[in-house]
Amino acid sequence: MSLDTVLVKIDGEIDLALDRLIALLKIPSISTDPAYKDECRNAAEFLVNDLKSIGFDAGLRDTPGHPMVVAHGGPDAVEGVPHLLFYGHYDVQPVDPLELWDSPPFEPAIEDTDKGKVIRGRGASDDKGQLMTFIEAMRAWEAVNGALPCRITIFLEGEEESGSPSLVPFLQDNAEELKADIAMICDTGMFDGRVPAIVTQLRxxxxxxxxxxxxxxxxxxxxxxxxxxxxxxxxxxxxxxxxxxxxxxxxxxxxxxxPELSDELRAQWDGLGFDADRMLEDVGLSVPAGEQDRTALEKVWSRxxxxxxxxxxxxxxxxxxxxxxxxxxxxxxxxxxxxxxxxxxxxxxxxxxxxxxxxxxxxxxxxxxxxPASVMSTEDPAFEVARGALSDEWAVEAAFVGAGGSIPVAGHFKEILGMDAMLIGFAKEDDAIHSPNEKYDVQSFHKGIRSWARILSALSEAA
CATH class of the missing domain: 3.30.70.360 (Alpha-Beta Plaits)
Known part of the structure; x- marks a missing residue:
């Protein structure tokens, strides 16, 4: 396997990758509005065709709601080589209030801002840009090496933004096909816009x-x-x-x-330099509430x-x-x-x-x-391997972090498929997900693709 050549391939074709993302963003796949039912199917078909083009056995799976996309690639089961399940969602939030958008939400474009280039459009960050980071990494890997580094199943949902009514029945009915060694979920982000992170606990x-x-x-x-x-x-x-x-x-x-935090996790969190005062100032507050004997990150992640x-x-x-x-x-x-x-x-x-x-x-x-909460066991060596790969790409030590909210699919994977999940994404706090003028940094997209290539290489070699 040639990781360095894969990374060069990614760098050399980033403009083509952006073109493919923009094409997907143009599809108004709003899952909660019945008027966009056909568009949701169009987005799913776009992804099926794209996955087929890079060698995956991909297809649509109909549900009572919007279809799922399931794809399989890489070598058959080989002892010592991991089988990974990758999850993302192709549906997006409604765009209201439309008058607050600076440009049409389904006419995505690359913009220059004072913080760098961004991709502007509904779904850019949540979650089309994120899921395409993984697919683009697979594309580059296949092009350079002629095969994927390990067995990979891709599972893309079309109802995440409307409560995922079909998700649990689908997982139950297709559990044997979807089971893997570990799941990768891209619907998350970096810490403070600068530190790559793996979410290991969700409230x-x-x-x-x-x-x-x-x-x-x-x-x-x-x-x-x-x-x-x-x-x-x-x-x-x-x-x-x-x-x-x-x-x-x-x-x-x-x-x-x-439970109480482990000493290792507490040290990681303390090292993040989280500014609780700034977080409160951003919403016009200054006095922390909640448990007075706990740090700010404990309050929002683990309490x-x-x-x-x-x-x-x-x-x-x-x-x-x-x-x-x-x-x-x-x-x-x-x-x-x-x-x-x-x-x-x-x-x-x-x-x-x-x-x-x-x-x-x-x-x-x-x-x-x-x-219930979802807590991943970081004793699995794969977590530390992935953290090292992220650190190498971003030149910043990646961290295991918590999330104050809930991402139900992680719990469903654990309960129904019997496996933990790594939640790895490259969104930033200012991406305005669910809001007008949603964006995704071009750097997040580019380095996100490179990050997945490094993670896949590291996990495959570690095995």
């Missing part, structure tokens, strides 16, 4: 909606105020009780399954949370209406880490609320749903 989520019911109707506060229960007062008291003055969540047993996302009740229109409302409502979410069980946390939350209700007030729990 889970538990979402709760509650309705407190008191009197049979809204009451006149002049007649009933001070006598009848006001569910808004009660609800705000319950919400306040969920955290103590130091920012800790007070649900009994909430922290039972929360669980409880947050009120919405609260309402009574009269909220113009003017004033002096009522005691019959109902009060709240939406509350918990970010979960480690081995925290959403069902266990839900049961503790139900008990917590019910224990604070007087006899003539009831609570309805509705729309609750959750998923």
């Amino acid at each position: 889970g989520l538990l979402a709760e909606e509650i309705t407190l019911k008191a009197a049979t109707r809204d009451l006149h506060s002049g007649f009933y105020g001070g006598l009848a229960q006001n569910p808004i007062h009660l609800l705000t008291k319950i919400v306040a009780d969920l955290r103590d003055d130091e920012g800790h969540v007070t649900l009994p047993g909430f922290y039972d399954d929360v 669980p949370t409880c947050e009120v996302n919405g609260i309402w009740g009574g009269y909220t229109g113009d003017g004033f209406k002096t009522v005691l409302p019959a109902e009060a409502h709240a939406k509350i979410s918990f970010r979960l880490v480690g081995q925290q069980d959403p069902e266990k946390i839900h049961a503790a939350f139900v008990d917590f609320v019910n224990a604070r209700l007087p006899e003539d007030v009831s609570c309805i729990f509705s729309n609750g749903h959750g998923a």
